[in-house]
Amino acid sequence: MTEAADLAPIRDAVRGLCADFPGEYWRRLDRERAYPGEFVAALTKAGFLAALIPEEYGGSGLTMTAAAAIMEEIQAAGCNGAACHAQMYTMGTLLRHGTAAQKERYLPAIARGELRLQAFGVTEPTSGTDTLSLRTTAVRDGDHYIVNGQKIWTSRAEHSDLMLLLARTTPREAAKSRTAGLSVFIVDMRAAKNNGLTIRPIRTMMNHATTEVFFENMRVPAENLIGTEGEGFRYILSGMNAERILIAAECIGDGKWFIDKAASYARDRVVFGRPIGQNQGVQFPIARAYIGMRAAELMVREAATLYEAGKDCGAEANMAKHLAAEASWAAADMCVQTHGGFGFAEEFDIERKFRETRLYTVAPISTNLILSYIAEHVLGLPRSY
Numbered sequence: 001m002t003e004a005a006d007l008a009p010i011r012d013a014v015r016g017l018c019a020d021f022p023g024e025y026w027r028r029l030d031r032e033r034a035y036p037g038e039f040v041a042a043l044t045k046a047g048f049l050a051a052l053i054p055e056e057y058g059g060s061g062l063t064m065t066a067a068a069a070i071m072e073e074i075q076a077a078g079c080n081g082a083a084c085h086a087q088m089y090t091m092g093t094l095l096r097h098g099t100a101a102q103k104e105r106y107l108p109a110i111a112r113g114e115l116r117l118q119a120f121g122v123t124e125p126t127s128g129t130d131t132l133s134l135r136t137t138a139v140r141d142g143d144h145y146i147v148n149g150q151k152i153w154t155s156r157a158e159h160s161d162l163m164l165l166l167a168r169t170t171p172r173e174a175a176k177s178r179t180a181g182l183s184v185f186i187v188d189m190r191a192a193k194n195n196g197l198t199i200r201p202i203r204t205m206m207n208h209a210t211t212e213v214f215f216e217n218m219r220v221p222a223e224n225l226i227g228t229e230g231e232g233f234r235y236i237l238s239g240m241n242a243e244r245i246l247i248a249a250e251c252i253g254d255g256k257w258f259i260d261k262a263a264s265y266a267r268d269r270v271v272f273g274r275p276i277g278q279n280q281g282v283q284f285p286i287a288r289a290y291i292g293m294r295a296a297e298l299m300v301r302e303a304a305t306l307y308e309a310g311k312d313c314g315a316e317a318n319m320a321k322h323l324a325a326e327a328s329w330a331a332a333d334m335c336v337q338t339h340g341g342f343g344f345a346e347e348f349d350i351e352r353k354f355r356e357t358r359l360y361t362v363a364p365i366s367t368n369l370i371l372s373y374i375a376e377h378v379l380g381l382p383r384s385y
């Protein structure tokens with residue numbers, strides 16, 4: 001499956017932009033655990049983060065394949081799209097299920113870069129992957145909902161104006177089905193901060209700007225409910241395929257970066273009077289990582305093609321995410337090994353990218369949950385949980 005040649009200008013443009021953000025930039029931010037505001041602003045200004053917003057709302061109206069190419073190139077250039085990738089796909093929930101007024105109000109402003117929709121509040125400390133057990137509640141009170149509860153791993157909350165929030169509006173026992181009773185809201189965090197909303201950063205092994213957020217009688221206007229009350233779980237699920245495909249593309253980009261670094265080092269580094277890459281013990285792991293990355297890339301392309309044709313791509317999106325996350329992690333490990341001691345030196349950027357790419361076999365969905373999805377939905381095996 002080859003990619004359309006017309007994506008070459010987009011790939012070149014992303015690479016050109018990323019060239020202004022070299023390793024030193026990311027190393028400094030990594031040390032300080034600081035947010036790459038200039039990088040995100042440059043991507044926004046160039047219109048890349050509005051790739052999937054339709055032209056009628058001021059976006060670029062690009063395909064999923066093009067959006068995936070953007071994310072892949074960011075990672076392949078050594079940058080980190082995790083600082084902003086949610087802006088690309090989170091707006092899909094609003095686009096597919098929002099009212100005309102909500103879309104008019106938010107999408108053009110997001111496309112222009114005046115509003116940031118970077119935060120996605122689903123995961124909670126007690127429920128974890130079992131989203132249907134989440135405990136944050138939103139109770140209707142006149143023309144508002146009153147929100148109480150807590151989210152964890154709400155990434156970029158400090159660098160976003162809006163948050164897409166999933167909360168329970170009908171108690172589980174009273175809901176008409178297992179998946180009903182949850183609702184999605186757009187929370188304007190500018191109004192809510194210190195007014196029912198508290199954000200606390202969590203320091204992690206990589207620079208990810210993730211947080212935990214607390215809601216204490218936070219008031220959300222009822223007009224910020226997306227779609228029908230109680231249907232929110234379905235809306236969130238409908239956005240998962242886009243998220244999986246884009247993150248898989250990021251992993252492909254990471255894989256390419258690691259493989260490129262390793263191959264070039266193995267060609268140049270001379271030990272025992274010959275390039276280390278002349279030893280099969282060094283070249284085979286690089287070749288193996290390359291094969292794994294290319295195989296995963298095919299699945300990412302297939303998932304993106306199905307997605308943009310409007311076909312069901314749940315299995316392909318999950319398999320793409322799984323294969324790509326495993327491929328990038330294998331390439332990261334290989335890259336450290338190829339570099340020997342220098343793999344651990346900050347100035348080579350490898351240890352930073354190694355820490356960054358490790359996330360993707362856990363989030364936004366962990367390997368086991370993908371395997372159980374395939375077992376149940378593709379292979380017809382009994383549901384295990």
Ligand SMILES: Cc1cc2nc3c(=O)[nH]c(=O)nc-3n(C[C@H](O)[C@H](O)[C@H](O)COP(=O)(O)OP(=O)(O)OC[C@H]3O[C@@H](n4cnc5c(N)ncnc54)[C@H](O)[C@@H]3O)c2cc1C
Nearest residue numbers: 120121122123128129153154155362363364365366368385
């Ligand atoms: C840096 C970072 C950023 C994140 N950003 C966001 C964000 O912006 N918004 C958001 O909502 N969430 C975010 N997350 C949360 C992320 O999606 C979850 O961490 C991830 O889905 C795993 O959930 P959990 O941590 O609750 O693990 P748990 O659900 O507690 O699972 C722990 C382990 O047990 C396994 N496991 C659990 N149940 C089963 C089962 N039935 N069968 C087999 N294995 C099982 C899991 O696979 C996992 O390996 C982020 C997480 C991290 C670390």
